[in-house]
Every structure is written in C-alpha cells, then in structure tokens.
Amino acid sequence: MIKAVLVALADRNPEITNEHLDELAFLAETAGIETKQQFVQRLETPDVRTFVGKGKLAEITAFVVNHEIENVIFDDDLSPSQLRNLEKELNTPERPVKVRVYDRSLLILDIFSMRAQTAQARAQVELAMNQYLLPRLTRLWTHLERQRGGTGTRGGAGEREIETDRRNIRYRISLLKDELEKIDKQRKTQRKSRSNIVRVALVGYTNVGKSTLMNLLSKSAVKAENKLFATVDATVRKVVIGDIPFLLSDTVGFIRKLPHHLIESFKSTLDEVRESDILLHVVDVAHPFHDNQIEVVKNTLTELGAGNITTILVLNKMDLLEKNDQSVPGDELKGYYRQHGFEKVVFISAEKKENIKELKRILFEEVKRKHLMIYPNYVAGTEFVFSE
Ligand SMILES: Nc1nc2c(ncn2[C@@H]2O[C@H](COP(=O)(O)OP(=O)(O)OP(=O)(O)O)[C@@H](O)[C@H]2O)c(=O)[nH]1
Ligand SMILES: [Mg+2]
Secondary structure, rough: OOOEEEHHHOOOOOOHHHHHHHHHHHHHHOOOEEEEEEEEEEEOOOOOOOOOOOHHHHHHHHHHOOOOOOOEEEEEOOHHHHHHHHHHHOOOOOOOOOOOOEOOHHHHHHHHEEEEEOOOHHHHHHHHHHHHHHHHHHHHHHHHHHOOOOOOOOOOOOOHHHHHHHHHHHHHHHHHHHHHHHHHHHHHHHHHOOOOEEEEEEEEEEEEOHHHHHHHHHHHOOOOOOOOOOOOOEEEEEEEEOOOEEEEEEOOOOOOOOOOHHHHOOOOOOOHHHHHOOOEEEOOOOOOOOHHHHHHHHHHHHOOOOOOOOOEEEEEEOOOOOOOOOOOOOOHHHHHHHHHHOEEEEOOOOOEEEOHHHHHHHHHHHHHHHHHHOOOOOOOOOOOOOOO
16 A cells, blocks of 8 residues: 555644544545554644645654655645645655655545546546646656656656646646536436426435435445545436435535535536435434534535525434444434524434434425425325335
C-alpha cells in the first residue's frame, strides 16, 4: 500500500480534531492509501505560503524522509500556490521517494474517479477533476500526474508545455460540458415521462446504509460496502408499498467539505434529489458525531435547492446501539430530532431488517399523500398489510 501522513488543523474540541483525522484516514484507506502518522497544526489562521507553520513543516519533512512516505494529505483545501510551495519543500533532488501533496478535494476526486461507472458519472468526475487541475498545473505537478498515469494531462518541461497543457484541459472541459448537456437532456425527457409517479430519494452522509436500504426496499443489488462513496452513480427502481407504486433512487452520499467542483458537475445526477417528492434522510445513528453529519446533509440539501422537500429521518444501524449498550432508542430521542425540525422519525436496522415495517408504514402515508395530489380520484379503500 502507498503510505501517507495526514495533516489537520486543530479544532477547539480535540475530539472533533480526532474525528476529522479519522474520517480523512478512512478516505485515504478507501483510495488505497495507508496512514502512517497524523499531524495537528495549532494555528489560528493557516500559513499563506505553506498552510502549516515552519516548525510543523520541518517536523513533517523529517518524518516523510525517515519513513519514505509518498503522500502528504491535508484535511483542508490548499490554494494552488500552497500546493506548489509544499511540493517544492517536500521534494529535494537527494530524496529517494517523490512526495505528492494531496488536499481533501483531490483525495475525494480520486475516489470518485475510481468509483464512477456510468458514462454520465465518469464525465462528471472528469470535468470536476480538470477544473480542479487547471489552476494547479506546474512543472512538478504535471510530472507527478504523468507518473501516476493521471488524468489526461501531459508532462512537460517548460512553461510553453504547461501552456499547451492548459489549452488541452480547457478544450477537454468544453467537450465534457457538451457531453454532459446531451446526457442531461435525455435524462430530463426520461424524468418527464415519470412525472405521473411519486418519487422518493435516499439521501445522507456517506457510508450510513443508503444502498443497503435501497436493496432491502427494492430488492435490487446496488453495491453496499464499508467504504466511503461506495455509490457514485444514481440508481432508480420502482417500488410498491401497499398498492401504490413509487420510484426510489439511490445516489452519491455527502461528506463535510464536499469539493465545490464536484457538487457543480454532479448537479444533473443530484437533480434526482432536487426533483423528489419525499426524501429518506438516512443517518448512521451509531456514529459518535452523527448530529454533525445530519447538519452537513441538511446544508448540502439546501445548497442543492432541496431543503424544503418532505423528509423522513431514518436513524439506521440501531443494532449497533443495542450492541454497544448505548441508550436504547425511544420516544425521548425521537423528540430530540423533532425539536430539530424532523417531524417523521424512525429507528431501523437495514442490515438486521429491524423495524422496517414501521418505516414502510410512515413512508406509505407520505407516498399516499403525494399520490393523491397526482391522482385526486384515487380511493384508498383497503387496509394495507405490510410484510417485513
Ligand atoms: N450494523 C449495521 N451495519 C449496516 C446497517 N446498514 C448498513 N450497514 C453497513 O454500513 C456500510 C455502508 O452501507 P452502504 O449501504 O454501502 O452505505 P451508503 O450510505 O450507500 O454508502 P455510500 O454509497 O458509500 O455513500 C456497509 O458495510 C453496510 O453493511 C445496519 O443497519 N447495521
Ligand atoms: Mg451507497
């Protein structure tokens, strides 16, 4: 495995600093990178030139040299010049290993490009990657890009080659935008033809169990695994509960500081969320900072223009709570979430198939309400019996 050290800014709360570092290590692991050491920078404002201060940089450099580390990963985004300066400082001719500097956005972009399956997702990731790279082309950078078999940039020796690279990237960006526009048009037509059916979208932080729940409710086989961003593509399935059909969609999860370019280029995939009638906001209730994750998801939804959609809060992985002997989820906790603006709250375990009947009941009520708006003459005449 490739080795890395992580660098994060200290939060006032050391537990939060640790959580940020753990999440970054999980991201790195997902990208196939092993974390060897973590560094915390206690600075009010990051250094303009190198993000970390002189002393910290010397400390990091010493460790990187002694342990032949290939990657230094920052939890925050670095400006193009910070990135350049850091790569210069960490790489001297006498070093046996080339050190590569990642910031959070690049790491997430890398994972997305590993995951993307459909033509649409691949074009979206490549667009975001090119937009990220454009202002960051340097001699060293292009060289490293070539080394890792990179993203379409050609290594070159001089400013002129870099200028050529820039032109190529700009050209590629415009091609990708055209391609995505075409795909988007087709998708819009598809979505229009489905306007007579209620649409439900699974949303939530990454790795909370959205795909597991998708598979359970729709009996499909979306990949679910203990990795961040297992799902990058969008999947839509028809589901029937009671006697009412609706469309259920599963798509990319959110994370704190999701790269802006990614959100931008994934806009059309995320239309699936924005145009939904109901959101199932899935939460990993066993995660110690799931409240923060809920906030991140809420803010991202607002940013996408999906902040006002009817939402059911699905507190998943309750089996882990029981296992850890933490407070058994009850009405008290539900009350807490209601205070935070969630009217519909349900605890489930998608993996252990616990309380799914209750989720289906709540979901059915909401689907029925929306269905009646499309078909006012629909008569719900039967008592519906749900099976688990
Ligand atoms: N213990 C427990 N584990 C669960 C439960 N639901 C899902 N998981 C596990 O959590 C991990 C993530 O599940 P996914 O369904 O892939 O999560 P996701 O939200 O789709 O994740 P991304 O697509 O990566 O954003 C997997 O290892 C699942 O097996 C649950 O109710 N209990
Ligand atoms: Mg998933």
